[in-house]
Amino acid sequence: MKRHYSGLAWLLAIGLGLLFWTTAAAAADASSGGAAAAEPKPLRSAAQQLVGTWKLIAIDERDAGGIRVVPLDYGPDPIGLLMYDANDRMSVHAMRRGRPRLASDAAHSATSEQDLAAFLGYGAYFGTYTVDEQAGIVTHNVQGALNPNWEGSAQRRRFTLSGDKLTLEPLDFQAAGHNRTRRLTWQRLP
Numbered sequence: 510m511k512r513h514y515s516g517l518a519w520l521l522a523i524g525l526g527l528l529f530w531t532t533a534a535a536a537a538d539a540s541s542g543g544a545a546a547a548e549p550k551p552l553r554s555a556a557q558q559l560v561g562t563w564k565l566i567a568i569d570e571r572d573a574g575g576i577r578v579v580p581l582d583y584g585p586d587p588i589g590l591l592m593y594d595a596n597d598r599m600s601v602h603a604m605r606r607g608r609p610r611l612a613s614d615a616a617h618s619a620t621s622e623q624d625l626a627a628f629l630g631y632g633a634y635f636g637t638y639t640v641d642e643q644a645g646i647v648t649h650n651v652q653g654a655l656n657p658n659w660e661g662s663a664q665r666r667r668f669t670l671s672g673d674k675l676t677l678e679p680l681d682f683q684a685a686g687h688n689r690t691r692r693l694t695w696q697r698l699p
Contacts, residue, residue, distance in 0.1 A: 542691055556640040557595075558670050559647065563695035565603055567583030570684070570691045580691070581684045591675075591695055599638045599649055603693075605630035634659055645669070647677070673697040 568587055579585050582602045582605065589603030608630040615639045619627070634654035640647050649664040666677040675695040682691045 515570070517570055539606045554640075555670060556597075557639075558593050559593040559640065559668075559675070561593065562698045563591040563593075564698050565591070565693060567694040568691060569694070570689055573688045578689070582632060584630070591677075593638060596641070597637050598635075600633075600635040601649070602631075602633040604632070628655070631655060634664075640668075646680075650667045 524617045565587060568580050568583060570578050572578050580587065580656075583589075583603055584605040584607075586606050587603055588606055589601065591599070591601045593599045609623065609626050611623050611627065616673070632655060634649070634651045634656075638647055638651035639650070645667055647666050647668045649666065651659045651662050651664055654660050665680050668678075668679065669676040673696055675697070677693045679691055683687050
């Protein structure tokens with residue numbers, strides 16, 4: 510008895526045969542360590558890992574003797590955001606919670622004391638950044654800042670990335686003329 514298969518049946522038979530053959534070949538290569546084995550994903554560079562938005566979750570500040578102190582500018586429970594983009598631009602804002610409110614929304618009518626409290630309780634700057642992965646340093650090249658003395662400066666920070674946490678430490682830090690260490694911990698936002 511002669512069997513006749515339609516064109517669709519032949520295509521189905523060939524397709525199933527190819528699927529079986531490629532699956533079996535891939536499994537054999539993977540088990541023998543062949544080229545079809547899954548290649549590990551290349552690690553992203555530190556600069557690529559920095560890209561995103563980060564929320565300030567803690568500042569650990571210590572005096573010259575290693576004693577933990579409250580940051581003079583941001584207080585015990587600061588808030589802030591840090592952003593790095595893929596085009597090497599960055600921006601950071603950090604502030605003291607509960608800063609005294611001004612008498613009105615017209616900032617130009619604030620008293621000198623109100624101006625000082627607002628200025629000292631807030632830090633912000635923006636610019637570009639570069640990463641030296643070997644040294645573990647990110648440099649913020651400041652283009653504009655709340656503190657005009659920082660404009661045009663290079664703010665260098667030691668950095669550590671661990672999961673969704675980023676730690677930044679200024680290399681040289683002083684508060685009210687005293688040497689201190691400061692470690693800012695940031696958490697990546699989705």
